[in-house]
Amino acid sequence: MKSPYESLIHLVVFLTNLRIVATGRWIIFIIAATICGAVTYFQNLVSYNYIAPQTGQHLTCTTDLVGNPDIFSVYVTDGRIAEMAREKLCSDQIIKRQYSEVKITIGQSDYDTFRYINHGVVDLALVKSNVVDAFGADQIYGLTEIASHPDYSAFFIALRERPELNKEYLLGKRxxxxxxxxxxxxxxxxxTIMQNLGLSDSNVDIIYYSSHQELRRALLAGDIDIISSYWAEDDNKKFSRNYATPLQESVSGMKWYLKMQTQNTDLFCAMQSVVHDIAMSHPRPYYKTITLEEGCN
Structure with a gap:
């Protein structure tokens, strides 16, 4: 039979060995977790090189540059701008010297926009500033504002009366x-306004159109009672400002951002020239108003 003294010694030795084994197991666990985390990170890093849009479309063109696999990636949400961007970018001399291909993505939803800006996979983008700010894309990826279109207001516009923002008035309206x-x-x-009033497609006759111009034509033709749009300068000729009810006084304007991870001033100035040409050629008056950031002559 062991003496109490021997039993105490054996207990101390056992606990010491147990602590060593447990500590070793924790060290092994931490090392394994770190390795798995690093592998996952680099796998994801590789997969972010190309992110397909959820429902978007692509326009592409190639340059004459040989031996350079770099692709100039562009993200916009307007099909007309995408077409003009492809034409102007693919003929730009700076792009031809620095990139072998231009790839333009036309996003179809905010989800597309969030993914592309959040992952920093675009070189040139036309988006709202709040998206860039929300993901810190200017700090993380060097997205730099090169041009901007003005802020604007959103209105319910009617022909013969001022629309009211209440459920009873809007029920039954087209x-x-x-x-x-x-x-x-x-x-x-x-x-958002209608949802807050308890209105939806089920109790309001909502008719969808593909452009602000089509909205205005439908209102003038009597096909609908109210449209939701911005107030353009030309609207004063056909509509009364008295019959325009503000929905939101200030909507953030669209801005052009260029990824500037190096001091590529040639590219900066070339892209300012491209977006300015796009603005002047666009049929919508809103896009024709553009302010270029300082830095180029």
Whole structure:
């Protein structure tokens, strides 16, 4: 039979060995977790090199540059801008010297925009500033503002009376909205207002159109009672400002951002020239108003 003294010694030795084994197991566990985390990180890093849009489309073109696999990636949400961007970028001399291909993604939803900006996979983008700010893309990826379009207001516009923002008034009305969910004045803001009033497609006759111009034509033709849009200068000729009810006084304007991880001033100035040409060629008056950031002659 062991003496109490021997039993105490054996207990101390056992606990010491147990602590060593447990400590060793924790060290092994921590090392394994670190390795797994690092592998996952680099796998994800590789997979982010190309991110397919959820419902978007692509326009591409190649340059004459040989031996350089770099692709100039562009993200926009307007099909007309995408077409003009491809034409102008693919003929730009700076792009031809620095990139072998231009790839333009036309996003179809805010989800597309969030993914592309959040992962920093675009070189040039036309988006809202709040998206860039939300993900810190200017600090993380060097997205730098090179040009901006003005802020604007969203309105419910009617022909013969001022629309009221209450459920009773809007019930039974034919309301024209834009069919692309990235538009704030033509989709996001009015949808939010109606949702807050307890209105939806089930109790309001919502008719979707593909452009602000089509909204205005439908209102003038009597096909709808109210449209949701911005107030353009030309609207004073056909509509009364007295019959425009503000939905949101200030909607953040669209801005052009260029990834500037190096001091590539040639590219900066070339892209300012490209986006300015796009603005002047665009049929919508809103896009024709553009302010270029300082830095180029």
């Amino acid at each position: 309301i024209g909205l834009l069919d692309y969910p990235s538009s704030r004045s033509g989709h996001i803001v009015p949808k």
